[in-house]
Amino acid sequence: MMRIDTSRVIVVGAGLAAQYAALKLAPHPVLMISPERLGEGASSGWAQGGVAAAMDPRDSAGSHAQDTIRAGAGTVDPQVALMVTEEARSHILELTGLGAPFDRASDGGYVLSREAAHSCARVVRVCGDQAGAGIMRTLSARVREADHIQVLEDVMATALRVQNGVVVGVEIARCAAGPTQSVFLRGAAVLLAGGGSGGLYALTTNPSRIRGEVIGMAARAGAVIADAEFVQFHPTAIATGADPAPLATEALRGLGATLVNSHGERFMLNVHPDAELAPRDIVARAVYAQTQKRLAPALDTRQVLGSKISTAFPAVAAACRHAGFDPLAHPIPIAAAAHYHMGGIATDPTGLTSLAGLWACGEVASTGLHGANRLASNGLLEALVYGNACANSIANALDPCRKAASDVTLPDLAPAERPSPILVECLRKSMTDGAGVVRNREGLQKTLDDIRQIEAAQSGCAPLLNMTATATVIVTSALDRRESRGAHFRSDFPKTDDAMGRRSFLTLNEARTRRPSSPLETT
The missing domain is CATH 1.20.58.100 (Fumarate reductase/succinate dehydrogenase flavoprotein-like, C-terminal domain)
Structure with a gap:
């Protein structure tokens, strides 16, 4: 196997956590490994709801932390929750400065949505249901402009290389067919930010190619994995038969959309006092139970939105049109689908894993923020906070004199x-x-x-x-x-x-x- 040495920090992944960390690592040189074209195919780009943050003066980081702890069902690390929620506002402002097109009110304030298990409206959004796509477009543009970042596209990491208990690099291969040559990339540090595990399930709202491979790489190298059993199922995947399933954002229920079955019954009324705004796990099991009983659960947006769904939630409306049904005439058929993995590679508050030389952030990591049940729209927030934390931690661990690096030139890689x-x-x-x-x-x-x-x-x-x-x-x-x-x-x-x-x-x-x-x- 050919070996290539670089003084760059190797970042595996190209979603929000990976790109934000790469930008924050400046001026340290970064090599980002992306299995697709930059900004395409990452779960972050599919996020509809937005980023949870206490932006309203009547809200507070403490209240946001308490909601996070309550939703997490007893296994959230309270210190992590408070740290993350206290940083939330600063990252929203930083993304705004980078050009993220957050929805703004006429007075210049952020338009905030309320989602399940939040005590108030605190989800900052983009074009109603396109937060992930909007933020990713902004970050991808900044990454392409950054002199310190080199991106290897259509390349995938297949294994970590460990020497004397320290992660020293990654083995890579080409995603498409090609000549035969395998490469071991040895770098200054390795950051894993390659997404979650939703594609391990037959019904998922994630890109189906994201199947826990990056967590698996770390596990095979000996890393400790935390909270692996806690896989969140989103209750309102649009049941079109598509793989992956389109998502009907929780913000719809925040505005008053209701869950009904084939008899027209609002089945959540008898399940939880908060009905449609109960924690996701409770709603998901209720939807699953209706499906098992062949009662065709559905999301009814007609009274609360009517024709406004096309402009307020264009991604949802487009998914319905593509599947051949009209949300103005009928409720939207739904199913519970694998959506987010609260578990992952165990990290400390700086993003460092149990293996020296290896950091992790984003859905691939388990930080203690989400506990047994992630609070809505805390996923993108965690990616921002820990992308920044990892960048700071890695920078502190690097030789301060090694800031220049030439581009990595790869041979013709073997296809994985x-x-x-x-x-x-x-x-x-x-x-x-x-x-x-x-x-x-x-x-x-x-x-x-x-x-x-x-x-x-x-x-x-x-x-x-x-x-x-x-x-x-x-x-x-x-x-x-x-x-x-x-x-x-x-x-x-x-x-x-x-x-x-x-x-x-x-x-x-x-x-x-x-x-x-x-x-x-x-x-």
């Missing part, structure tokens, strides 16, 4: 071995069936056995092994948590156990001891 589409679909179905909205011991054990068989069927494929590594720690953590808490619901342990009200931490090797034996268990 493609996982069998059949095996990937088997994995996604098994995760949905056994580790989805409602779980139990039997289903989780079956999923672990399925993972073993999937690995054995294509044992040399690094991208597939990265996926199955993440799936393994998710399922094992779900088996270990013998209670129901937040987004994690066990039908065989339906009650919350106060004795288990703590975060979970697990390595891949520990997880492998809990599943059926496989020839790969020792690799």
